[in-house]
Amino acid sequence: MSGHKLAVISGGSMAFVVASMAALPFGPRIVFDAPDRPGGGGKSAAELAAEVKRDFETKHDKVKEIAEKALAEAEKGLPMAETAKQLADQALTSMNEAKARLDEIEQKMARRSEQSANERTAGERFVEDEGFKSFAGQTRPRGRHIVEVKDISSLTTDAPGSVGSLVQAQRVQGTELPRRRMTIRALLAQGNTNSNAIEYDKEKGFTNAAAPVAEGTAKPQSEIQYEEATAPVRTIAHWMRASVQILADAPGLRSIIDNRLRYGLAYVEESQLLNGSGVGQNLEGLVTVATPFAAPGGLVAGQMIDTIRLGHLQVALAEYPPNGTVLNPIDWAYIEMLKDGDGRYLIGNPQGTLSPTLWGLPVVATQAMGEDKFLVGAFDLAAQIFDRQDATVEVSTEDQDNFVKNKVTIRAEERLALAIYREEALVYGDLGRVA
Structure with missing residues (x-):
């Protein structure tokens, strides 16, 4: 107008x-x-x-x-x-x-x-579920009720024992656990599956023979080497007991789910995605299969940040552009505190508010990464998570011990697989800071 x-x-x-x-x-x-x-x-x-x-x-x-x-x-x-x-x-x-x-x-x-x-939390979704309200509204709840909490990508183990002490005359939310930022999942490609295992072709190498050719002559043949691989779906789960009165206390139950069960699963998932050994019921993690760092082109690293830059180069030479760096928080703090001869920060800015970056790529600082180690890669192209079962929360009174002691069991679990397509697109090595 x-x-x-x-x-x-x-x-x-x-x-x-x-x-x-x-x-x-x-x-x-x-x-x-x-x-x-x-x-x-x-x-x-x-x-x-x-x-x-x-x-x-x-x-x-x-x-x-x-x-x-x-x-x-x-x-x-x-x-x-x-x-x-x-x-x-x-x-x-x-x-x-x-x-x-x-x-x-x-x-x-x-x-x-x-x-x-x-933007409802896992606990809010659980306590607001109509089926749970009906179950908890019984005078003497008996049986079990399961709620699938789709916004939880990770629900793992907490200390065994009873949380019945949360049921008090004056309800409190309880003390929150120390929190670690969960970040590795966000680096990877996401997927879903209905199977118990993911079968895929793992790329082992690429020979590029492309070249100009004259008309009528044979064209050169390139080679991509694959090997069959299987990523089994693994379960991460844990449970805890609480007083049966917790079923009538939505804030207290929500606190248990969000601050204990959900965080516990995410904590273990983060470690498994990075460091899982692939043995038994463990995932095969990124660090476990990553290509060892070897400075390419005869270049020599003079400082820690040079080593990381050469790691980026090694990934790039594998024909995948790197998109991130994973460090231990101690090593990242050391890098941010580097100064020149005049005492000026090389990387860090004490008053800065921008996200951590190094050589133009985001830095993920997590305690799941070992100290004096680094992992760089094209994470979203090199590996993919397949969620078999979104995290679920289940409450049950079906246990003789629960019946006798007036307790309820709360269990949380998730199932997922990690497929790593190209190991050369992940580079893992030492920073050389610790002798």
Whole structure:
């Protein structure tokens, strides 16, 4: 509308103005309630939206009045006065600004409503499940109930024993465990499977014989070497006991699921993805199969960051572009604290807020990586996670010990496989900081 306002008014075509306004979405709008926002003067988002909508409708009616008056005068052959043109232009501008404000508020409330619906924790999804509510609402719950918690990619072991002490006259959430940031999964390609094993071809090497050839002559043959490989689906699981009263305490149960069960699985999954031995029920991890670091091209590393750069080069020479570096937090802190002869930081910035990067690639710092070690690679192309079973939470009273002691068992588990397609796209080695 704003792009036409001068042309339609100066040209005298008031019919176009009226028709254009009739086509605009001025009808009733759905506005979602949202919490008060800063600067809103104590008004809710819905109240602000209603206020802006009223302002917009008032200005719309004013523009419509001016347009209809101008159209009537144009039909009588009377030219539109310059002052009237300016007033019409101002009214249109004011209306467009009000419309933009209204659209912005509605979009923000829609996003907030969508986020509030999607950003529920694992514990919230569990305690809000209708089946669980029915199970927990029994006077004496007997049997078991399972809830699949799809937003949990990892639910692993916690110390054995009872958490019945959480059931107190005055309910508290409990003390949270120390938290490790889980990051390795995000580096890898994601997938799903309905099988107990993933069969795939592992690439062992590529001989590129492509070359210019004369017409009528034989073309050179390139070779890609593969070997058959299988990635078995492994289960990560654990359980704990709690007082049966926890079933009637949604906040306490949610805390157990989110702060204990979910975090425990993620903790072990992170270690398995990196360091799993492939023996028994362990995944075969990235470090286990990665290609040992060997400085290519006769280049020599003078510092730790040079070693990492040469690791990136080694991955690139395997024809896969690297997309990240995994380090122990101690080694990353050492790198960030490197200084030149004048005491200026080479890498780190004590006041910086940007994500950690080195040689243009993101750095993932995790304690699952050994100290003085590094892993670089084209992670998203070299390996892929296949989730067989999204993490599930199960509660059960079906146990003689539970019945006698008035306890309930809460179990969480997930099943996944890790397929590593090209070992040369992962490089693992020593940084040389520790003798």
